[in-house]
Amino acid sequence: MAVLVCAPGVWAVDTIKIGFNIPLTGDIPKVGEGSKYAAEILLAEVNGAGGIKVGDKTYMLQFIYEDNESKAESATAAALKLITQDQVLAVIGPQASKQAIPAGEVCNSYKTPMISPWSTNPQTTTDRPYVFRACFLDPFQGPVAAKFASEEFQAKKAAVLYDIASDYPMGLAQYFKEAFEKIHGPGSVVAFETFTTKDRDFSAQLTNIVKSGADVLFTPQYYDEVPLIVKQAHQLGWKKPIMGSDSWGSAELMKLCGDDCKGLFFTTHYAAAGAKGATKEFIDKYNAKYGYVPDDVAALTWDAIRLLIQAIQNTGGLTGNLDKDREKVKNALAQIKDFDGITGKMTFTPEGDPIKCAVVVKISDTGEFEFFKSVCP
């Protein structure tokens, strides 16, 4: 009996457990899939090379994937399970802000470092020293989109359609509105229409938008809703530009959307077409193994894991006491400067948010996400 109890303990000494709180089912399963695949490639690479060296000891990595069903309540449950039951050193994810905000609260109160690769809502990291992210923020992304729409399309009036029951679209829609009205004056966002998660028919809202005389439609929705919105908009007579945000950048978007999405723009973290260096290496590895070009979530997850590994190595040695080690990793993460990720260089602010550039992508006539413009803070 004693042997049975001790054995996992002994074995756990040279393993670092990292938890993944990701949506493998639910509304955005492709996001979870991309994150898991990126993690699997990195895991195979690191462990294949004999693990990572921290101080004078070598550790193997162990990844534990927990499905949060892309629901807020499941994300908190998943975070709790990873922290208390699986005893992970740190958590990667959740991806979407809707889950990352509540899960961040759990991780912070249990003093466990968490890095959300993809959550752009400021609330995720605000006043939470243990929570970090690997992407830019919506207060940065919203103005980038507003400025781009004004310059590129000469838009004087804008319309917004967003899901009011989800943190990410709601936050971003408001930042866009603020920024656009700052440029063109109050009332220049002529239609600010909402719907609720799971809606499939947007005809009433889109009818209002078409009649409002707006020059551009901004819709910061996830890839499973974008095709429906875009198709219905076209069927109701909308011929002007439509713009989106980083939630559009899924490998699945063009499969669902087809011709209707060609020629549209969105702001995002990286552009796969025309990538160079380490980014291209990652894309090629991923494509060779899984047969499609990875989306931004996969790239950001890759960066988030590498950031975490970097921080673990920077601690200069782990004690084996989980509470102390988690504290050490958190401190090391906060001090990372000029980290060279595949989605750009990152330096962390005291809030745990990286300072990095945004990319505007145009969906080409062949359905590829083409680099169009880069906007830095």
Next chain:
Amino acid sequence: MVDLLLQNILNALQWGSFYALIALGYTLVYGVLLLINFAHGDIFMVGAYIGFFVANFLLGAYAFKLPTALSPPLVFALTIVATMALTALVGVTLERVAYRPLRRRGAPRLYVVITALMCGLLLENGNLALLGASRRSFPTLIPATVYDVGGVLVTNVKLLVILATILVFFFLETVVRKTKLGMAMRAVSYDRMAVPLMGIPVDRVIVFTFILGSSMAALGGVLFASAYPVLEPYMGALIGWKAFIAAVIGGIGEIRGAFVGGFLLGFVEIFVAALFPSTLRDLIAFSTLLVFLSFRPTGIFGVARATKI
């Protein structure tokens, strides 16, 4: 202003059509068996998925192909027919496997309703387990053409959906009121104990009811997938619940009720979304309906307890 109103009326007619087509399945089964078949929303989802596979097969997307390529309108027509037949089979299987044994053993109605709820969850999660959580895109069988009639825009898909629903209404009214089978359905509804004594095969009538209800849900599923071409395993859940409410508002057990209730709910939802922030949509829609029901608990066409269907 007028064009805005007309546009929203068209939008509401399309949206209400789906509620009407699904509500019909609830109403038929309830009319005959006094059973609320809560799995019906998921039958609608199964219909959409079967339609997806049939259409892709006819388009030659799989290894096993038809010898000749078919024209898209023909593919669409064949998809609808084949999907209705296959989905009817699923509905009948459900009746055979889940509901009939309970009925034979004389289980109280509550148990049958719970079984129905369970069957719905089985279909959802079975789909999730078998086909995965990834979204599927329904192939474009009828390329959308937009017609502009004095500022009011309407697509061929929209017209087709509305027209099909109206045709289904007349078809079912004729079946139930004018045919022998309809008479048998009404008779079973009236008194299930006495009917076998008259030589009416009750089980066959019930199976036929399930065939009718499921195939209409399948028609709804294919049309829905043509209008909103993103499929997911849980797509039937919410719309199924709302269609059930529509059936109750119309007076469950009454075919006219299912259609009127479906379109009414469609109109309320679209107009509330057009005039108010969408957060208020379901709140206003269902409060209105609740108030309506408290004045007329049996729904628009419902009678306290008499022959239905």
